[in-house]
Amino acid sequence: MGRRHGIRNSVSFSQKKRNQKHKHKDVWDPAKTRMNYVDTVRESEAFYTYYKKQNVCPESEWDQMIATLKETLPTSFRISGSKMEASAMLDVIEGQFFEELLRAGVDPDAAITPPKQLPWYPDRFAWQLDISRKDIRRSEAYYRLHNFLIAETSSGNISRQEAVSMIPPLVLDVKPYHKVLDMCAAPGSKTAQLIEMLHADHQPGDPPPEGFVVANDMDNTRCYMLVHQLKRLSSPCVVIVNHDASLLPNLQISGQDGNLMPLKFDRILCDVPCTGDGTLRKNPDIWEKWNAANGNNLHGIQYRVARRGLEHLAVGGRMVYSTCSLNPIENEAVLHRILQECEGSVELVDVSTSLPGLVHRPGMTTWIPCSKDLVGYEKYEDVPEQWRTQVRPSMFPPSTEDASKYNLERCIRILPHLQNTGGFFVAVLNKVKALPWEAHSKTRESTDKGELSEKMTEASQEKTSNSPPVKKRRTDEETIEEAANADETQEKSNDTKPPKRNPKKNHLTRGFKEDPFVFFTEDEKLWPVLQATYDLKPELSCTSFLTRCEAGKKKNIYFTTPALRDLIMNNTQRLKIVNTGVKAFVRCDNKAMECCFRLAQEGLKYIESFIGPKRRIKVTKEDLVLLLSCRDASCPPEIEKYSTPTQEALNKLEDRGSFVVEFEGKTASGRPLVTTLVGWKGTCSVRAYVGLDECVHTLRLLGEDVSDFEVNKFKNKAENKAIEEAKNDEEIQQESKQNVTAEDTEKNNVDVKEENDSGNP
Numbered sequence: 128m129g130r131r132h133g134i135r136n137s138v139s140f141s142q143k144k145r146n147q148k149h150k151h152k153d154v155w156d157p158a159k160t161r162m163n164y165v166d167t168v169r170e171s172e173a174f175y176t177y178y179k180k181q182n183v184c185p186e187s188e189w190d191q192m193i194a195t196l197k198e199t200l201p202t203s204f205r206i207s208g209s210k211m212e213a214s215a216m217l218d219v220i221e222g223q224f225f226e227e228l229l230r231a232g233v234d235p236d237a238a239i240t241p242p243k244q245l246p247w248y249p250d251r252f253a254w255q256l257d258i259s260r261k262d263i264r265r266s267e268a269y270y271r272l273h274n275f276l277i278a279e280t281s282s283g284n285i286s287r288q289e290a291v292s293m294i295p296p297l298v299l300d301v302k303p304y305h306k307v308l309d310m311c312a313a314p315g316s317k318t319a320q321l322i323e324m325l326h327a328d329h330q331p332g333d334p335p336p337e338g339f340v341v342a343n344d345m346d347n348t349r350c351y352m353l354v355h356q357l358k359r360l361s362s363p364c365v366v367i368v369n370h371d372a373s374l375l376p377n378l379q380i381s382g383q384d385g386n387l388m389p390l391k392f393d394r395i396l397c398d399v400p401c402t403g404d405g406t407l408r409k410n411p412d413i414w415e416k417w418n419a420a421n422g423n424n425l426h427g428i429q430y431r432v433a434r435r436g437l438e439h440l441a442v443g444g445r446m447v448y449s450t451c452s453l454n455p456i457e458n459e460a461v462l463h464r465i466l467q468e469c470e471g472s473v474e475l476v477d478v479s480t481s482l483p484g485l486v487h488r489p490g491m492t493t494w495i496p497c498s499k500d501l502v503g504y505e506k507y508e509d510v511p512e513q514w515r516t517q518v519r520p521s522m523f524p525p526s527t528e529d530a531s532k533y534n535l536e537r538c539i540r541i542l543p544h545l546q547n548t549g550g551f552f553v554a555v556l557n558k559v560k561a562l563p564w565e566a567h568s569k570t571r572e573s574t575d576k577g578e579l580s581e582k583m584t585e586a587s588q589e590k591t592s593n594s595p596p597v598k599k600r601r602t603d604e605e606t607i608e609e610a611a612n613a614d615e616t617q618e619k620s621n622d623t624k625p626p627k628r629n630p631k632k633n634h635l636t637r638g639f640k641e642d643p644f645v646f647f648t649e650d651e652k653l654w655p656v657l658q659a660t661y662d663l664k665p666e667l668s669c670t671s672f673l674t675r676c677e678a679g680k681k682k683n684i685y686f687t688t689p690a691l692r693d694l695i696m697n698n699t700q701r702l703k704i705v706n707t708g709v710k711a712f713v714r715c716d717n718k719a720m721e722c723c724f725r726l727a728q729e730g731l732k733y734i735e736s737f738i739g740p741k742r743r744i745k746v747t748k749e750d751l752v753l754l755l756s757c758r759d760a761s762c763p764p765e766i767e768k769y770s771t772p773t774q775e776a777l778n779k780l781e782d783r784g785s786f787v788v789e790f791e792g793k794t795a796s797g798r799p800l801v802t803t804l805v806g807w808k809g810t811c812s813v814r815a816y817v818g819l820d821e822c823v824h825t826l827r828l829l830g831e832d833v834s835d836f837e838v839n840k841f842k843n844k845a846e847n848k849a850i851e852e853a854k855n856d857e858e859i860q861q862e863s864k865q866n867v868t869a870e871d872t873e874k875n876n877v878d879v880k881e882e883n884d885s886g887n888p
């Protein structure tokens with residue numbers, strides 16, 4: 128992931144967070160402000176009245192649902208990484224080490240609640256702990272567990288994520304060759320899961336997957352949360368963009384014949400902005416703010432994002448619509464509106480059996496739109512004038528006779544009490560033919576070859592001029608977008624000619640500040656130097672590499688896949704790209720080296736198979752442990768400390784500088800462990816260029832004791848406090864000593880003065 132640059136975002140995300148914290152500190156008056164969630168009143172009469180009216184859960188379960196909503200949420204996490212890496216990690220979670228973490232600090236005779244595996248998540252890769260995230264963070268008893276979760280998260284080996292939020296990516300069913308769009312992606316826990324699915328089958332030495340993920344969010348600041356979140360996965364298959372998803376521009380890619388064609392996605396996640404009342408357990412402040420108008424106000428944007436998503440979806444493709452809200456106005460009402468407009472071109476899919484063990488309720492087929500004052504209406508005509516901007520005709524449920532047309536019961540509702548989670552809503556949609564308003568006869572088909580692939584869209588041919596029912600012009604940007612759509616329609620009607628490219632930056636990207644994404648061309652001067660230094664095989668094309676500067680010294684060199692490069696190169700005028708690429712080489716101006724770039728650990732996985740024998744060595748387990756256990760980068764292990772074969776191999780490396788360290792062995796639990804990392808050969812020592820958390824992870828898999836790496840922040844804090852207090856005491860003593868001396872001096876002076884004044888000789 129590249130460096131960002133922008134006038135609007137010159138302060139880093141973490142800095143902003145710190146500032147925010149600081150701001151709160153300044154204004155916090157415990158008497159006036161409720162800073163603690165423990166004090167938050169977890170009650171809302173409006174919430175109860177509204178959801179009782181909606182029949183959101185059977186009367187018999189109501190008390191249980193509300194009681195669960197008032198409890199804090201358990202901690203859940205997924206084991207991530209490729210299947211091979213994840214299986215090794217699973218051994219750690221299921222093994223003695225993890226039990227020790229839970230036991231630490233607890234009475235040795237006390238029973239501990241072991242982590243629970245989430246039964247519906249494949250391969251036993253998702254777990255839940257009966258302790259809240261806050262308790263883990265705040266309790267000294269869990270400091271080792273906290274260390275573990277933090278380190279493994281930052282090295283990309285686990286992802287802490289709410290259990291229910293893992294469902295949408297699962298039912299999206301992403302394959303490594305899919306083109307995936309995540310429309311509202313930040314902060315990115317689901318995007319991370321989508322990327323992991325692309326890479327799930329990756330084995331060491333394999334090329335990166337063909338597919339890619341376009342992760343979009345409208346909020347520029349939140350896009351950087353995405354950058355941060357996705358960086359730890361080191362994927363060359365993701366691009367982060369910054370658009371209003373309801374106006375996401377049409378994109379183009381190169382077809383097999385070399386001509387440009389519209390990009391249609393195989394999979395789309397539409398995890399729309401919502402009231403989030405399913406997250407009350409995690410965000411209790413919502414209790415206080417809850418009102419019926421909030422959901423009504425979001426219905427419009429939720430519908431527009433979903434509709435735009437379907438326009439970007441290939442025929443035969445799948446889109447998942449999800450919210451963390453219980454409100455039918457944000458859920459079934461949006462889908463009902465969409466399904467009505469799509470006239471059979473989109474269908475709800477029944478995925479109820481695809482996640483065995485997941486307890487859920489079916490989607491609602493009827494509901495009661497309400498105004499903010501909680502008055503419900505059976506039909507739009509009953510809505511008083513004053514509420515007609517809030518309660519819209521499209522929010523009403525289908526009539527009883529029509530209900531069966533839409534299969535809304537195929538939606539999945541997760542209620543908090545069903546399996547001790549947050550509340551959630553998921554619906555899976557398949558696009559079976561072109562949308563009625565898609566004004567061309569042939570739509571791009573999903574990469575998935577199915578019976579649909581032969582289907583032409585007869586209905587759409589008949590209705591080429593049909594528009595979706597709501598076609599009111601809203602904003603300038605929308606007008607621009609419609610113009611862009613019209614352009615594309617023209618492009619498509621002439622299949623033989625590549626569409627024209629707009630040479631100038633258009634309205635969509637004007638004013639957007641980011642360093643450029645500059646891909647290497649075949650004649651890149653640096654490439655022969657990199658090729659010679661790292662013994663790069665000719666199959667590795669330099670055109671997959673990019674930098675973030677047009678001219679001057681290149682700092683980092685990033686790697687992307689050819690498919691992503693094609694997407695970026697063909698849409699620079701349309702897309703507001705925030706970030707892409709994984710760091711492959713880092714500038715390192717070392718006098719002793721001819722090539723001023725070293726290898727970067729982040730991208731090594733994808734380029735190491737192209738690095739020839741001149742710049743790689745195999746090491747034993749003992750060597751690897753020695754290399755990774757070094758905590759002082761200024762004092763790396765000397766070459767003579769390594770095994771004799773490793774010393775010989777190191778001596779054979781022609782120059783100083785970075786090289787690939789290969790290890791092929793077994794984890795402590797006997798699973799195969801194949802790993803590569805960036806080593807650095809100095810004059811008489813060798814070190815690893817690997818982040819601390821990744822070192823700890825590998826050492827842990829090898830069964831090494833990593834307790835030396837653990838930090839007990841409570842102990843440190845107490846020690847620092849004691850040091851501070853001792854310092855203060857010393858200062859006070861010093862001060863009082865000085866005062867005594869000063870007093871004595873003053874007294875002496877007075878005595879002398881008095882003596883002088885007395886006229887004594």
Ligand SMILES: C[S@@+](CC[C@H](N)C(=O)[O-])C[C@H]1O[C@@H](n2cnc3c(N)ncnc32)[C@H](O)[C@@H]1O
Binds near residue numbers: 292310315345432
């Ligand atoms: C529910 S959150 C998404 C959570 C995310 N999918 C995840 O799992 O981490 C909704 C996101 O939508 C973004 N958003 C709101 N309106 C949007 C719009 N019109 N287009 C794109 N993103 C939007 C918000 O900034 C927010 O990050």
